[in-house]
Amino acid sequence: MAGVEEQVSEQVTPNGSAGGREPFAVINPATGAVTAHVPHLSPEEVHELAVKGRQAQPGWNALGFDGRARIFLRAQKWLLDNRERVIETIQSETGKTYEDALLAEISYGAAAFGFWAKNAPKYLADERVHSSNLLVKGKKLVVRFKPLGLIGVIGPWNYPLTNSFGDCIPAMAAGNSVILKPSEITPLTSLLMGEMLRECGMPEHVYQVATGLGDTGAALIDEVDMIMFTGSTATGKKVAVEAAKNLTPVSLELGGKDPLIVLSDADVERAANTAVFASMQNSGQTCISIERVFVEEPVYDEFVGKVREKVSALRQGVPAGPGSVDVGAMTFPKQVDIVERHVNDAVEHGAKTLTGGHRVEGAGDFFEPTVLVDVTPDMACMTEETFGPTLPIVKVRDQEEAIRLANQGPYGLSGSVFSKDVARGEAVARRLDTGAVCVNDAIINYVALELPMGGAKESGLGTRHAAGGIRKYTQSQSILVSRLHGKKDPHMFPYTEKMTTRLGKLFGFLYGRGKRE
Numbered sequence: 001m002a003g004v005e006e007q008v009s010e011q012v013t014p015n016g017s018a019g020g021r022e023p024f025a026v027i028n029p030a031t032g033a034v035t036a037h038v039p040h041l042s043p044e045e046v047h048e049l050a051v052k053g054r055q056a057q058p059g060w061n062a063l064g065f066d067g068r069a070r071i072f073l074r075a076q077k078w079l080l081d082n083r084e085r086v087i088e089t090i091q092s093e094t095g096k097t098y099e100d101a102l103l104a105e106i107s108y109g110a111a112a113f114g115f116w117a118k119n120a121p122k123y124l125a126d127e128r129v130h131s132s133n134l135l136v137k138g139k140k141l142v143v144r145f146k147p148l149g150l151i152g153v154i155g156p157w158n159y160p161l162t163n164s165f166g167d168c169i170p171a172m173a174a175g176n177s178v179i180l181k182p183s184e185i186t187p188l189t190s191l192l193m194g195e196m197l198r199e200c201g202m203p204e205h206v207y208q209v210a211t212g213l214g215d216t217g218a219a220l221i222d223e224v225d226m227i228m229f230t231g232s233t234a235t236g237k238k239v240a241v242e243a244a245k246n247l248t249p250v251s252l253e254l255g256g257k258d259p260l261i262v263l264s265d266a267d268v269e270r271a272a273n274t275a276v277f278a279s280m281q282n283s284g285q286t287c288i289s290i291e292r293v294f295v296e297e298p299v300y301d302e303f304v305g306k307v308r309e310k311v312s313a314l315r316q317g318v319p320a321g322p323g324s325v326d327v328g329a330m331t332f333p334k335q336v337d338i339v340e341r342h343v344n345d346a347v348e349h350g351a352k353t354l355t356g357g358h359r360v361e362g363a364g365d366f367f368e369p370t371v372l373v374d375v376t377p378d379m380a381c382m383t384e385e386t387f388g389p390t391l392p393i394v395k396v397r398d399q400e401e402a403i404r405l406a407n408q409g410p411y412g413l414s415g416s417v418f419s420k421d422v423a424r425g426e427a428v429a430r431r432l433d434t435g436a437v438c439v440n441d442a443i444i445n446y447v448a449l450e451l452p453m454g455g456a457k458e459s460g461l462g463t464r465h466a467a468g469g470i471r472k473y474t475q476s477q478s479i480l481v482s483r484l485h486g487k488k489d490p491h492m493f494p495y496t497e498k499m500t501t502r503l504g505k506l507f508g509f510l511y512g513r514g515k516r517e
């Protein structure tokens with residue numbers, strides 16, 4: 001990984017220094033080996049990046065949608081042509097499986113470049129508006145969207161490409177420059193994306209990476225025109241408070257505790273396959289992982305039997321090439337402690353582990369894929385975000401109890417409902433207090449970039465994807481152009497009794513007619 005270290009000093013440290021701060025090590029969580037050392041940028045260095053980003057932005061914006069799309073489409077191809085190298089880099093800092101890197105990161109990045117290249121002009125086109133108010137009749141009314149300038153993206157460690165770099169794509173498509181602060185655990189993919197963009201002709205300093213710890217992220221908030229944050233709810237609240245000091249807009253994609261409901265008329269085999277995949281994929285470290293399952297009594301035993309069998313069959317270990325293992329390492333060592341605490345707490349309070357239940361001893365950070373039954377709604381594994389390969393299952397009397405329990409707690413990111421009667425499934429889905437929901441499915445809604453993705457309750461503020469996912473990186477400007485007019489309009493000075501009476505009659509005519517209840 002010497003190449004990564006060279007790239008780090010070239011791209012990140014403006015003066016080849018890191019403000020006298022010690023670089024920090026990036027560790028492969030599957031093996032415990034040190035992968036690279038990365039600078040810890042000081043607030044002054046973040047400021048230097050911000051100055052350069054602001055200088056680069058007008059030229060980038062002047063390229064227009066077509067000029068930017070050309071670079072994005074080159075990057076799309078680069079990502080596919082160099083996918084083995086990108087996957088290796090992602091694996092070296094996350095410990096995830098080849099498939100989790102290919103299917104949930106490379107494919108997302110490649111799709112996102114094409115999607116925003118094509119749709120940015122559509123979502124950000126001027127909108128002509130027509131008003132029913134007679135006072136503005138004949139005037140031209142337009143809403144336009146102009147880039148905010150410099151966007152700060154702060155990302156988590158679970159998806160260094162999808163959830164950190166992925167948000168930079170629409171921000172740049174809108175004509176902004178971007179500074180990305182990746183998680184200290186996983187900065188290497190973000191740096192490699194810088195190399196990709198340079199090779200694809202991206203002008204200097206439009207995309208910059210500020211490696212560092214939490215204080216580097218905090219410094220970034222004070223430098224930018226908007227913050228896109230993905231991470232835990234606790235840190236998201238701190239980011240919102242810091243941003244509020246300058247009224248800097250924020251978009252927050254935060255934690256979740258997603259429920260999956262299995263109704264008595266569900267296809268139990270599909271529900272079990274989906275529950276196992278959506279809870280264990282990426283070692284359970286996906287914001288929209290299934291973290292709680294509620295099963296109606298008549299199909300509970302069948303569902304639990306299938307889940308136990310499928311989870312027991314999962315192969316876990318140090319990931320290598322395609323098909324080598326199903327479940328990889330956990331990326332953040334402290335997260336293993338959280339998973340262990342939740343499982344131990346559940347067992348101490350009467351829950352049973354049907355399979356798994358333990359941290360894997362030895363090099364690397366692994367927790368066994370774990371199925372928990374006899375859990376109660378007050379246990380930590382049911383109330384706090386676990387973010388690991390666990391699946392607690394609860395038997396419920398009926399759909400009403402399932403909905404009530406699913407809606408408990410502070411989170412509301414996503415959820416799933418299984419029923420062969422899709423109308424019933426959708427009716428139940430609509431009653432979940434979540435920003436997204438699937439019927440007879442889970443997780444896959446994230447790849448539909450036309451569908452807004454965002455959390456309800458304490459799972460977030462704002463959305464990514466679709467029109468809202470790019471308009472948030474712009475300032476909307478409402479324009480009124482008066483073309484055909486006299487020297488003076490009736491509502492202007494001086495006020496006269498005659499004109500005021502006429503206008504009063506006009507308002508009565510406009511808004512006072514018609515029957516009402």
Ligand code: NDP
Nearest residue numbers: 156157182183184213214217218231232235253254255287
């Ligand atoms: P954290 O909240 O710990 O960190 C997120 C990012 O914020 C990191 O880059 C971190 O830097 C940085 N940071 C830490 N403190 C501050 C601060 N005071 N000001 C500014 N930035 C700061 O989250 P994790 O990295 O642990 O990510 C896991 C969490 O992310 C999970 O809870 C998960 O649910 C959530 N998530 C949500 C998603 C969604 O779309 N809703 C998607 C993916 C994850 P450093 O790492 O250097 O401390």
